[in-house]
Amino acid sequence: MQKITTFLWFDGQAEEAMNHYVSIFKNSKVLSVTRWPKGHALEGQVLVASFELDGVTFQALNGGPQYKFTEAISLSIDCKTQGEVDHFWERLTEGGGQPGPCGWLKDKFGVSWQVVPEQLPRLLQDPDQAKAGRVMQAMMQMGKIEIDKLEAVAGG
Structure with missing residues (x-):
């Protein structure tokens, strides 16, 4: 349980x-x-x-209309592949959901989600601060996270 x-x-x-x-x-x-x-x-x-x-x-x-969802709390989805990222991003934004920055989105019910490929934390925590910085800058420009682009900027 x-x-x-x-x-x-x-x-x-x-x-x-x-x-x-x-x-x-x-x-x-x-x-x-x-x-x-x-x-x-x-x-x-x-x-x-x-x-x-x-x-x-x-x-x-x-429960009624008195409380609404906000971005102050979100549900994070760990993804292994770009296919998983794409699947969750597409399904959770369908029907009125809204894409947001840096892998965040809001679904049609107002619930906030983070769709995070497993490569992102690994690249952001790289001991090479220049590499981690490039990855952070690239991520800040993205809505849906694109693994190949992160790997490319990490490589220099």
């Missing part, structure tokens, strides 16, 4: 968001759905849902 679970507050889109995320990540599934009971104004709509994304548990709540 996972000790800490990310809990996401939505304004009526909890089920749509859950299903969207489960469709994007491998090894993902809906775990449980609790709906508002009969007689409630929101009867039949999702109250709370629990789901796994690549083995990590999340919960989604339809």
Whole structure:
């Protein structure tokens, strides 16, 4: 059992968001759905849902309009290949999501994500400060991270 679970507050889109995320990540599934009971104004709509994304548990709540997502918290995805970066970037920005700088994006529900190839931290932590600096400068100019460009600037 996972000790800490990310809990996401939505304004009526909890089920749509859950299903969207489960469709994007491998090894993902809906775990449980609790709906508002009969007689409630929101009867039949999702109250709370629990789901796994690549083995990590999340919960989604339809809590109403009083709280919105901000970039102050984001979900980071570690990617091994450019294909993975492209997949997550495309799927998470589809339908109204917005690309941001330096590998960050906001999905159509307002949740912020970082799509990070495993090469990026390795290159940024290189003992050669000039190389790390070139990589940082290149990354700062990117939206979606492009591994080949980072490797090229790292090489000089």
